[in-house]
Structures are given as C-alpha cells and as structure tokens.
Amino acid sequence: MNSQIHNIHQQLMNKDITCTALVQEKLDLLKQNINNTVNALLDTLALDLAAKVDAKIANGETIGLLEGIPFGIKDVYMVQGTYTTASSDLLKNYKSAYTATAIQKLLDAGAIPLVKENCDSFGHGSSSENTIFGAVKNAVNPDLVGGGSSGGSAVNVAKDYTVFSIGGDTGGSVRQPAGYNNVYGLKPTYGRISRFGLMAYASSTDCVGPIAKSIEDIRIVLNVMSGKDVKDQTTYTSTEIDQDAISSSENIKKVGYFKNFIENDAIDAEVKSNFLATIEKIKAKRIEVKALDFFESETLVSTYYTLAMAETASNLSRLDGTNYGNRIEADNLKETYAVTRSENFSEESKRRIVGGNQVLSQGFSDEIYLKGLNLRDQISKNFENDFKDVDIILSPVTPNTPPKIGDSLKDPHAMYLSDAYTVGFSLGQLPTLTVPQGTATGLQITAAKHNDELVLKFANFLKDTI
Ligand code: GLN
Numbered sequence: 084m085n086s087q088i089h090n091i092h093q094q095l096m097n098k099d100i101t102c103t104a105l106v107q108e109k110l111d112l113l114k115q116n117i118n119n120t121v122n123a124l125l126d127t128l129a130l131d132l133a134a135k136v137d138a139k140i141a142n143g144e145t146i147g148l149l150e151g152i153p154f155g156i157k158d159v160y161m162v163q164g165t166y167t168t169a170s171s172d173l174l175k176n177y178k179s180a181y182t183a184t185a186i187q188k189l190l191d192a193g194a195i196p197l198v199k200e201n202c203d204s205f206g207h208g209s210s211s212e213n214t215i216f217g218a219v220k221n222a223v224n225p226d227l228v229g230g231g232s233s234g235g236s237a238v239n240v241a242k243d244y245t246v247f248s249i250g251g252d253t254g255g256s257v258r259q260p261a262g263y264n265n266v267y268g269l270k271p272t273y274g275r276i277s278r279f280g281l282m283a284y285a286s287s288t289d290c291v292g293p294i295a296k297s298i299e300d301i302r303i304v305l306n307v308m309s310g311k312d313v314k315d316q317t318t319y320t321s322t323e324i325d326q327d328a329i330s331s332s333e334n335i336k337k338v339g340y341f342k343n344f345i346e347n348d349a350i351d352a353e354v355k356s357n358f359l360a361t362i363e364k365i366k367a368k369r370i371e372v373k374a375l376d377f378f379e380s381e382t383l384v385s386t387y388y389t390l391a392m393a394e395t396a397s398n399l400s401r402l403d404g405t406n407y408g409n410r411i412e413a414d415n416l417k418e419t420y421a422v423t424r425s426e427n428f429s430e431e432s433k434r435r436i437v438g439g440n441q442v443l444s445q446g447f448s449d450e451i452y453l454k455g456l457n458l459r460d461q462i463s464k465n466f467e468n469d470f471k472d473v474d475i476i477l478s479p480v481t482p483n484t485p486p487k488i489g490d491s492l493k494d495p496h497a498m499y500l501s502d503a504y505t506v507g508f509s510l511g512q513l514p515t516l517t518v519p520q521g522t523a524t525g526l527q528i529t530a531a532k533h534n535d536e537l538v539l540k541f542a543n544f545l546k547d548t549i
Contacts (some may be wrong), residue, residue, distance in 0.1 A: 086299035087246050095140060095151050102136040102151040103123055106195055109153050112244050112475045113198050118220040120235035120244065121164050122158040123199040129153065132195045149307060154237045155248035157232075158199040159206060160186050161280040162282050169282050170214035171204045172425035173408045183280025184251065184315070185291045185308040197245060201235035205399065206253055206284040208232050209498050210491040211260070213431045218488045222264040227485040230260030233294065236265040240294045247304050248296040253284045254387050255480075255505025257292035261517040262480035262525035267542075268294045268302050272533050273512035274319050277303075277312035285394035288387075288509040298542045301516070302329065303533065324536045332544030335537070338370055339473035341377040344504055349380065357522040358479050364549050365477075375469055375476070378462060379480050380503035386462065386504035388499055389442055389455035396439025399432070400410030431495065459510045466511040470531035475541050478504050480517050483522045514538050520549055 094100045102278045106129050113121050136151035141311045146306045156162060159169050161179035168174045190196070203213040211219035211234025218230030222241035229238045233250030237260035240248050244252070250257040252270040262269025269292050276291040283289060293304040302324055340362065345355055366372050404410030404423035428436065442451045468478065481501055489497040504527065508515040514535040526545070530537040 102133040118216040155245035159282040184277035203232035206232040228539040230263035232256040252292040258517040263485045272514040274317040277315040277318040279314035283398040285391040329540040339375040342374040361521040385509040386458040392439035
C-alpha cells in the first residue's frame with residue numbers, strides 16, 4: 084500500500100530517522116521558498132513538537148500514526164498565536180486568537196504543523212496569483228500557475244515539502260490545484276469536517292479538504308478531522324472510513340459523466356480524448372457507463388459566483404479595521420472604513436465585494452440572489468436524481484491545463500470559467516476527489532452526499548485500472 088504516513092511512521096518507530104531531522108529537512112526546503120508557497124514558517128513550534136516525539140520514542144513509548152508527521156496549513160486557518168493573513172494586506176499583521184477545530188484535531192493526534200501556506204487572498208481565485216506573497220509557481224513547471232486558491236498547499240505536497248496539507252475548498256480550491264500539481268485533493272461532503280476557525284468565504288459551500296500523495300493518506304487525515312462540532316452547526320456525525328472498506332470496488336456498478344462537459348468547445352482536445360479513453364477502460368472492467376444531462380457550464384459558473392460573491396460580501400463586511408485588520412485612519416469613522424477597505428483589499432476581492440453587494444441590494448436581490456438560490460436547489464435535485472441511477476459521477480477537474488503566470492490576472496472572466504467542472508459539485512455539497520490520473524489535470528470522482536467512502540473506493544479501483 085502506498086502511504087507516506089505509514090512509511091514515515093515505521094521509520095520513526097524503527098529509529099531509522101528522528102522526527103527532528105525529518106522536520107528540519109522539510110523546514111530547510113520550505114525556507115528557500117522556491118515556489119512562493121510559504122507565508123510563514125512555524126519552525127520554533129515544529130521543532131519543539133518534534134523533540135517531544137523523539138523523546139517519546141527514545142523512552143520506548145509507542146506513538147500514534149500521525150504523531151510526528153509534518154503537514155502544511157493554508158493561510159486561512161486559525162492556529163493560535165500564528166499569523167493568519169489570508170494572503171491579504173488587510174490581515175498581514177493579524178494573529179489568531181484560537182485554533183480551528185480541524186487543525187486542533189490534527190495537533191491532538193500529534194501531527195506537526197510546519198507552514199502557513201500561500202493562497203489566493205480570502206480564497207478568491209483559481210491561480211494563487213491574488214496574493215501579497217507573490218504568485219505560487221506550479222510544482223511541475225514553474226512558469227505556470229500553482230492553481231488556486233489552495234495553490235501553496237498543493238505545490239508543497241507535490242514537492243514533498245509537506246507530507247500532507249490542509250486546503251479549503253469553496254468552489255474547487257482543493258481539487259483544482261491538486262489537479263494542476265498531480266496530487267490527490269478531497270472536498271468532503273459539506274459538514275463532515277467543522278469549518279470553525281476556517282476564515283469564511285462562502286459559508287454555504289466552504290469545506291475543509293486534505294491534499295496528499297496517496298488515497299490512504301487522504302483517508303487517514305479525513306478520519307481524524309471529521310465529526311460533529313458544537314461550534315459549527317452544519318457538522319454531522321460520520322463513521323470512520325475503514326481501510327478494508329475501500330480496498331475493493333465491488334458494488335460499484337454504474338458510472339455517469341456529464342455529456343455537455345465533454346462535448347464542448349471550451350475543453351482542451353487532449354483533456355477530452357484522455358477522459359474518453361478512461362471511460363473506455365472503465366467499461367472494459369464491466370462497469371456500466373451512462374452519459375448524463377446536466378446544466379450548462381455557464382449556468383453553473385454564474386450560479387456559483389452569484390452566491391459566492393453575495394456570501395463573501397457579507398462575511399468580509401466585518402473586516403473594517405476596527406476589530407480586525409490593518410486600520411488606516413482618515414478624517415472620520417466612515418472615511419476610515421472606506422480607506423481601510425479600499426487600500427487593503429485586492430482588486431479581485433473588491434470586484435467580488437462590489438458584485439456581491441449588488442446581488443444582495445434592494446431591487447436586485449429578487450432577480451439575482453433568489454434566482455441563484457433557486458438554481459442551486461435545481462442543481463441539487465438533479466444530483467439526487469442522478470445518484471438514484473449511477474454510483475459515481477466522473478469528470479475532468481478542469482477544461483484546460485494550467486495557464487502561464489500572469490494570464491489569469493488579465494482576464495478574470497476566463498478564470499471564472501476555468502471553474503466550470505468543480506463548482507457544480509460544491510453547490511450540491513457533494514464529496515468529490517481529484518486523482519492525479521486520466522487527464523493532464525486529473526480526474527474528479529464524485530458520489531452522493533455523505534458517501535465519501537465510495538469516492539475513495541472508486542479512486543482505489545481507478546488506480547489499478549488506468
Ligand atoms: N476559484 C473559485 C473562486 O474563486 C473557488 C475558490 C475556492 O474554492 N476557495 O471562487
């Protein structure tokens with residue numbers, strides 16, 4: 084079985100390596116910041132924790148599976164006492180007062196946080212160029228973008244700077260950079276992992292998501308972070324996903340894919356032909372494949388952005404330099420708010436705040452916001468019907484390969500359209516995983532709500548099939 088977590092665990096237990104040496108080696112690599120993935124290094128904390136793990140091992144004590152495993156954290160998660168900047172000027176001096184539930188659970192399991200990772204500011208973007216820390220460079224080709232918004236996290240995993248990283252996925256921000264850097268990235272069912280302490284972007288689709296190099300590592304980290312949390316009322320109690328339960332693909336009988344995603348001018352010819360070749364390989368394994376009808380990409384993208392902008396405009400209204408943020412004093416309070424926000428939010432974030440407030444304003448909200456909500460319900464209904472028929476829906480992660488650094492900034496609309504295949508599953512609150520196979524930017528495996536286990540199971544099947 085392929086798992087860095089199990090391998091490192093064994094090496095630590097066998098005393099082949101020390102945790103301090105392992106952590107130091109990764110910190111040294113991260114310090115060079117070659118791909119602009121690092122917003123802040125947590126070196127003192129990490130080395131302290133590593134020394135404790137080494138002391139335990141030297142004492143002959145057993146350690147848990149995640150104990151001593153180094154990981155990265157997208158810079159939108161609160162970790163008490165660390166800077167949590169959301170890659171923004173507004174919060175560049177903000178220190179977290181508490182720790183996010185998902186991160187706390189990993190810390191309680193003994194995992195070692197190394198780094199707060201670069202990302203698109205407040206999760207706004209698909210390329211990790213909307214950041215004050217410099218554009219994240221792709222792990223495979225540094226002239227290309229790292230993807231976004233969790234670009235730093237995906238690149239760190241791809242380059243082995245972290246064993247796993249925790250991204251955040253509102254409309255594709257874990258899945259798309261995972262695809263751009265050839266690693267695994269999971270967006271679990273909405274509510275499976277607590278969002279408490281994850282800076283809110285669009286609350287109705289925000290999800291905590293692990294990025295790693297194997298399905299097994301995704302499974303381990305998902306299990307640790309999942310569960311009901313009184314601090315997030317959308318969370319639910321889930322059962323642990325067992326290693327054996329996902330090892331065989333029996334009872335996966337029928338797979339669907341959206342015809343209009345594939346028969347579309349916007350898709351890259353190679354992504355299309357690779358995807359269709361994968362479908363043939365699945366059929367050859369006697370799994371039935373059905374082409375499904377779905378909403379047009381433009382409808383998905385506009386519904387998602389309408390709702391995401393409305394929600395982010397509301398969520399970010401608290402950042403006015405009073406309780407949070409880099410306050411810029413002006414002549415009076417109102418001016419102070421205006422100048423603080425105008426100077427400290429990026430162009431992209433301002434575009435979304437203005438758009439979102441427009442969507443919510445009197446005279447527009449019925450026509451735009453309520454229509455968006457209505458479409459979201461229709462999209463969810465469509466998924467419910469599809470999953471009465473098929474077990475899994477398979478799709479490419481993106482229509483195209485990663486753009487060159489600089490290109491997305493010139494054309495935000497084209498950037499929004501690059502989210503065409505990921506945002507629908509977010510609106511449906513479904514579990515969906517990027518695997519680094521099948522097309523140049525991977526494949527996306529989606530199941531019905533709460534069926535995260537089936538997603539991992541099918542991923543294991545695909546690993547051996549294509
Ligand atoms: N690219 C999408 C957006 O900009 C998704 C971002 C995310 O999931 N945080 O909204």
